[in-house]
Amino acid sequence: MTLIRTGLTLLFLLATLSSSGAAEADLRAIIAKFATAKGFSEIGAVVHELAAAGDPAVERPLAALADGNLYVRKADSLVFVGKEAGERVQLFDPLSSEASGEAAKDDITKIKVNNTLRRVIRDALGTLTLGAKDPTVRIAAADTMFKTPDAANIEPLDAAIAKETVASVKALLEQARAASILVSDRPEADKLAAIALIGARGDRDAVSLLTSVEANASGAVKEAATAAIANINSTLALWDAGQNIWYGISLGSVLLLAAIGLAITFGVMGVINMAHGEMVMLGAYTTFVVQQVIRTSFPGLFDWSLVIALPLAFLVAALVGLAIERGVIRFLYGRPLETLLATWGVSLILQQAVRSIFGPTNQEVGNPSWMSGSFDIGQLAITWNRLWILVFALTVFGVLLYVMKRTPWGLQMRAVTANRRMAASMGIRTPWVDALTFALGSGIAGIAGVALSQIDNVSPNLGRGYIIDSFMVVVFGGVGNLWGTLVGAFSLGIVNKFLEPYAGAVLGKIVVLVLIILFIQKRPRGLFALKGRAVEA
Numbered sequence: 001m002t003l004i005r006t007g008l009t010l011l012f013l014l015a016t017l018s019s020s021g022a023a024e025a026d027l028r029a030i031i032a033k034f035a036t037a038k039g040f041s042e043i044g045a046v047v048h049e050l051a052a053a054g055d056p057a058v059e060r061p062l063a064a065l066a067d068g069n070l071y072v073r074k075a076d077s078l079v080f081v082g083k084e085a086g087e088r089v090q091l092f093d094p095l096s097s098e099a100s101g102e103a104a105k106d107d108i109t110k111i112k113v114n115n116t117l118r119r120v121i122r123d124a125l126g127t128l129t130l131g132a133k134d135p136t137v138r139i140a141a142a143d144t145m146f147k148t149p150d151a152a153n154i155e156p157l158d159a160a161i162a163k164e165t166v167a168s169v170k171a172l173l174e175q176a177r178a179a180s181i182l183v184s185d186r187p188e189a190d191k192l193a194a195i196a197l198i199g200a201r202g203d204r205d206a207v208s209l210l211t212s213v214e215a216n217a218s219g220a221v222k223e224a225a226t227a228a229i230a231n232i233n234s235t236l237a238l239w240d241a242g243q244n245i246w247y248g249i250s251l252g253s254v255l256l257l258a259a260i261g262l263a264i265t266f267g268v269m270g271v272i273n274m275a276h277g278e279m280v281m282l283g284a285y286t287t288f289v290v291q292q293v294i295r296t297s298f299p300g301l302f303d304w305s306l307v308i309a310l311p312l313a314f315l316v317a318a319l320v321g322l323a324i325e326r327g328v329i330r331f332l333y334g335r336p337l338e339t340l341l342a343t344w345g346v347s348l349i350l351q352q353a354v355r356s357i358f359g360p361t362n363q364e365v366g367n368p369s370w371m372s373g374s375f376d377i378g379q380l381a382i383t384w385n386r387l388w389i390l391v392f393a394l395t396v397f398g399v400l401l402y403v404m405k406r407t408p409w410g411l412q413m414r415a416v417t418a419n420r421r422m423a424a425s426m427g428i429r430t431p432w433v434d435a436l437t438f439a440l441g442s443g444i445a446g447i448a449g450v451a452l453s454q455i456d457n458v459s460p461n462l463g464r465g466y467i468i469d470s471f472m473v474v475v476f477g478g479v480g481n482l483w484g485t486l487v488g489a490f491s492l493g494i495v496n497k498f499l500e501p502y503a504g505a506v507l508g509k510i511v512v513l514v515l516i517i518l519f520i521q522k523r524p525r526g527l528f529a530l531k532g533r534a535v536e537a
Contacts, residue, residue: 034072066125329343495512
């Protein structure tokens with residue numbers, strides 16, 4: 001029994017080796033045709049024949065051909081992969097990559113390729129990956145074949161579709177097959193079915209393909225392509241509107257982070273703080289310093305760099321804000337124009353200090369892995385860093401709202417906002433409320449800088465780009481009102497993004513500013529009016 005099993009095993013191995021040898025011999029016979037192929041069309045035919053073999057081993061000679069590294073030795077017409085080394089060329093077997101000696105350049109002939117032939121090779125390599133074990137490789141192959149359709153791809157795609165077990169990958173393979181049918185000589189009924197399938201895909205790649213079909217077809221095929229393009233464009237218009245809304249919400253989250261601290265200090269203290277943007281800048285530079293320390297000393301903690309930077313950025317900006325309030329602003333209460341000029345001067349000092357320490361150029365702040373990349377929802381492209389900033393902004397808003405509404409300190413802040421004199425007569429130390437409120441607003445600006453470092457250049461001018469927008473958000477939403485700041489930030493963000501395609505970024509902001517001025521003429525206290533010292537005055 002043991003002898004029988006051993007014999008059967010040997011027979012199986014011999015059969016396997018025999019079939020393997022036969023397959024390799026067939027591949028070598030096809031590769032040998034490169035030596036006699038004349039012109040790019042005949043070389044392309046050999047490429048197609050190699051791809052039709054479906055053996056991953058042919059990837060090596062095809063890639064060498066695309067790179068211009070496939071040679072024919074004149075003495076025996078054998079084909080090799082070559083690597084130039086001075087005046088000689090090292091030769092390698094096209095299938096096994098084993099070294100096969102070397103030859104002088106005069107003794108070999110390079111097989112020439114052009115851009116058209118390179119595209120043919122690229123498509124051929126795409127068909128080889130249809131049977132890969134990794135679904136992402138098969139998806140990439142299907143996508144390549146959809147964008148570069150070829151009638152020669154139909155049969156390999158049919159075989160791949162029959163074997164495919166993943167539904168999503170199978171759908172992509174069917175779409176690639178439909179694209180190839182549209183450039184083939186298949187019957188009109190097949191092309192109409194292919195147009196219906198591609199029309200259901202509904203993205204811009206489908207529009208591009210169908211536009212080419214529409215330009216070259218006639219009759220029912222042309223009409224079907226035209227109707228499919230119209231349907232896709234109407235759907236894409238809705239997706240584009242959704243994309244603009246997402247961009248507006250993303251911009252609104254940035255404006256909310258930049259403005260929410262300003263809303264507190266402006267509402268409670270009535271101070272026009274032109275150095276608020278520099279608090280944002282300090283938070284961004286704190287993030288830079290934290291990442292530099294982690295890169296040099298604790299590289300394994302890089303994904304935690306933002307988490308570590310958040311409390312440090314808050315403390316740095318809050319302490320600087322406290323120093324500004326105690327050293328400058330407390331002597332200027334009741335004189336808003338002078339506080340504006342004083343804080344403007346402070347902002348210039350902070351900018352120059354940062355330039356002196358870190359230099360005037362942009363600093364590199366990296367994205368942790370969990371904030372890198374993007375994903376799609378339908379035709380919406382959403383980046384992870386923008387999504388996390390939105391979540392972070394809403395979290396900061398929720399925490400601050402809780403502090404304002406549910407803590408003794410928040411009660412004191414609201415009391416000072418509503419009636420400073422009455423709050424003082426009730427025993428509230430209004431100067432310290434002012435100081436701590438200013439520190440809180442500055443600290444929030446600091447953690448806003450941590451978030452902004454992920455989407456903007458970290459430079460001494462970082463805060464300057466947000467100070468005007470922050471004031472617009474606060475004034476539009478209602479001075480000192482957190483809900484007004486939230487609504488104002490997202491409203492202005494969405495309006496900006498819808499105006500930009502028509503008016504441009506700069507003119508769009510000017511239009512928004514004019515609209516806010518007109519709005520303030522009707523509602524001087526913004527969307528959500530709040531009683532406070534401005535009302536008393």
